[in-house]
Amino acid sequence: MTDDAVRDLMMSPGDVLAGLPDHVPSELACEFDIWAEISAAGIGAHQRAAQFHQQLPPIFYVPRLGYLPGAWVPQKAEDLRRILQDTDTFSSQNTMPFAQMLGEHWRLIPLEMDPPEHTKYRALINTLLSPKKVAAIDDSISQHASNLINALVANKRCNFNQAFADQFPTLIFLRLMGWPESEAPRFVKWTHTLVKSQDMQEVVGAVVQIKSYLQQKIEQSRINPVDDFTGYLLASEIDGRPLTDDELLGFCFLVFIGGLDTVASSLGFHFMHLALHPEQQADLRANPDKIPLAVEELLRAYSIVNMRRIVTRDVEVGGVRMKAGDVVLISTELGNLDPDAFARPAEVDFEREDITKPHMAFSYGPHRCVGSHLARRELRIALQLWLEKVPMFRLADDCQPIMRASGVFGMDNLVFEWE
């Protein structure tokens, strides 16, 4: 990021108020970029986010988010639920910046669509990632996890992101897509840049490369039909016609964004937590049957996705008046750290009474993460096998984790050690 861009991010309160839309009352304005604030908290990122509930109004306005424009930020789980379930008022169209960055018009499918259009496209991809389909590849998920862990365990130390978290979901994704495993390194690099970089130029570069890679794959599959993800899409129809080139790209681009970095980032936070809390790590080692619910608690306490919606008509939410055209940030971590939704929300507690209560790490409503069944399995299997194979691990003394908050939060540079 350039110095100018950094300086721009650090606005004084005066600048903030000057940049507010007319209909936003100044008492609802947040003086800082919440992503920068959460990033600066490092390993305490989610603890910092939890404090927003005490420090900021239930719905506040940020004049700016990284390179994105200002947005409303509802913090309450109930307000977020209402927004996510009301797709007529809170639209998903044009909420992702990638095509616009290139001056193009393709959309991420089905993410940037609203019902009823969304429903038709979503049905195509549901079939591919249903609980049944995902259960069928359990063995392959375990195999990939085992191989990666076996390769690192003897070293008694690893960079967790590089050696495991980035690799594992990428290998499964490549298998799911039917593409060679040897592509893993560049996939890792692309996804990182795409969702984590705050540098617009860098992001544009990654979008161009990913797009051309995906288009090439689609072309190959068209000439030489195969039974893989692109093959399935090429054979699919919407309203009795095949998918257009832009639609094919939009689908592929979205699974790329949705399926790789999300799981890698979640793994980082979950394992960091266990490295910092040996008593909880020991508890799961002694009671592996607790792992599935422990994963739910970790997903809740360390939610990572921030998506957006566009207001389609003037509306009042929680006493705040939003205008057509306003942007609403849906911060899954704020919803899940709402003290009205979960008691002692900032605390990770595998015994909590409300542990089976629904959380919003995978969103609510029609856009509910289609990959959640796969993601849950990956997270469980990774934890289970890691605890089986690797002795008690901790954060290395020289480890300096880097926290990055944006559309998908991530904790990088996690170095673990064990005896």
Add this chain to the structure above:
Amino acid sequence: MKIVINRTACAGHARCHALAAEMFVLDDDGYIATDSFSVPPGSEQLARRAARACPERALEVLEADSGHERENNG
């Protein structure tokens, strides 16, 4: 006891199924496959928990007495 399902609200989280797979049957796409069913005696507690676990609040529990239940089941 009966579970009544608002199928248009179901978003396919499969959380009900994760807690009680036999009662909460999913279709091939992972959405709930029925509009309503009677809870087998002895499974009431589990059914209540599964209903509460639905993120979309698509599952309604009807705590009817046995006479009422017979009537509903026809």
